[in-house]
Amino acid sequence: MAWDTEGTRRKLKEAATVEFAEHGPDGTTMARIAARAGINKERLYKYFGDKQSLFATVLTDELEKLAASVPPPEGGFADVSDFAGRTFDYHTAHPRLARLLLWEGLTGQPVADEENRTALYRRKARAYAAAQEDGIFDDAIDADHLAFLIIALAAWWSAVPQLAHMLTGATGAERAEHARRRATVIRAAERLALPHDAPAPRAPKKKGSAGRGSG
Amino acid sequence: MAWDTEGTRRKLKEAATVEFAEHGPDGTTMARIAARAGINKERLYKYFGDKQSLFATVLTDELEKLAASVPPPEGGFADVSDFAGRTFDYHTAHPRLARLLLWEGLTGQPVADEENRTALYRRKARAYAAAQEDGIFDDAIDADHLAFLIIALAAWWSAVPQLAHMLTGATGAERAEHARRRATVIRAAERLALPHDAPAPRAPKKKGSAGRGSG
C-alpha cells in the first residue's frame, strides 16, 4: 500500500470539520480531531499547519462544497423560490457550514479566503441587482442587503436552534416542522424579492401542511 | 465603607458580560474577567460559582434587560415597522446580547432560564397570531415563524459581520451604512408581515443617501 496519504488527509479534514463545527475553534482540541480520525496528532501539523490554518482550510473547503452544490444563479434569478429552497435544504442538510460561518464571525478570526468569497458575494449581489433592473425583483431592498437577508432566512435556524425550539416547540428534525420551515423560507424569500403585484408565482395564500414545491 | 460588595459583584458581572460576548464561553478566561474588573479572580468563584454558572447568569441578565427595554407589544402590533426598527436599534446598540445568544446556541450549553424565555416567545407569537386574525398582518407565514424571522432580520448582522462586510463593503459602524441597514430591516419586516395590498404604510419606495449598490 503506497501510504494512503490522501486518505489520511481526507480523514483528518473530515474529523476537523466535525469537531470545529461542533465545538468551535476554541472549544476544539487538536488531540480530539486526531483521535476522531484515528490518526496521530502530529499528522495534523504536518498536513495543515497550526490550528488556525486548519480551521481556515476546513471553512474554505465547506464553502466550496456549497458553491458546487448550490451554484450561484449566474445566468439569472428567475426562480428565487427554488434558489431559497435549495439553499435552505443545503443548510439543514449540512448545518456544519452555518455553524462554521457563525464561529468565524464570532471569534473574529481573520476571514478565510476573503478575496474569493468577496468576489463571489459581489457577483451574487450583481445578479440580484440585474434582476431588479429587469423588473423581476422589487427594488425596495438594495441588492446587497437582499442577498444578505436571503442567506439569513436559510441559515438563521441553524444559528439559534435554541430560539427556534422555544418558539416553535420543535427541533427541526421532525418531518412536519422541517417542511413547514422550508415553506416559510421560500415564502419569505418571495415576499422580500418579488414585486408586490405578483405576490406568489402560483401558490395560493392559504398554507397547507407543507406547501413545499421548490418551484 | 461597609465593603462595597454589591459594587464588586456588579463590576465583575459587567466585565464578564463584555468578555463572554467578545470571546465566548471557551475563549474567555476567568483571569481576564477579573483583570478587566480590577478585582481578584477568586471573587468570581465566591460570587458566581464556576464559569458555566457565570455565563448563565450573564445571559439571563442581558435577556432581562432586553425585555425591559423593548417590551413585547402585548397590546397590539399596530406598527411592525416601529417594533422591528426598535429591535434592530437595540441589537446594534447592544450587540453583546445577540452574540451571547449565538454562543449559547453554538456551544449547546443548557439553555439558561428556559421556562421564562419560552413563555415570553410564546406570548410574542400569540401577539403576531392575533394581528394576523385581525387582518393587520398577512397570514402567509405562520406566526411563530414570523416572530422568528423578525428577530433574524435584526440580529443577523451581528451574527455574521464578516459576511455583511463582504457583501456591503462596510462594517456597519459607518453612519450611512447603519441607516441603510436599519431601513432594510424595517422594509423587510413590513414585507414579511403586512398584507401585500398595503405595502408601505407611509415610506416612499426610493431610499435616501445610501444608494451605494454593491454593484
Place this chain on the structure above:
DNA sequence: TGCATCTCCAACGTTGCGGTTGGTGTTTCG
C-alpha cells in the same frame, strides 16, 4: 481593647492543550 467575622487577594496545584521531536517501519531507487 481583643476576638470573631467579613472582604479581599497573591500565590499555588493540577490539568490539559498547542506544538515538537526522536525514532520505527516501509517504499523506492541505484
Place this chain on the structure above:
DNA sequence: CGAAACACCAACCGCAACGTTGGAGATGCA
C-alpha cells in the same frame, strides 16, 4: 542488497487556564 526518503507515531515540553488556599487588612461586638 543498501541507503535515502517518506508515512507514521509515542512521548515529551512549555504554558496557560481553572479553581483553591492561606493569610492580610477592615469591621462589629463584648
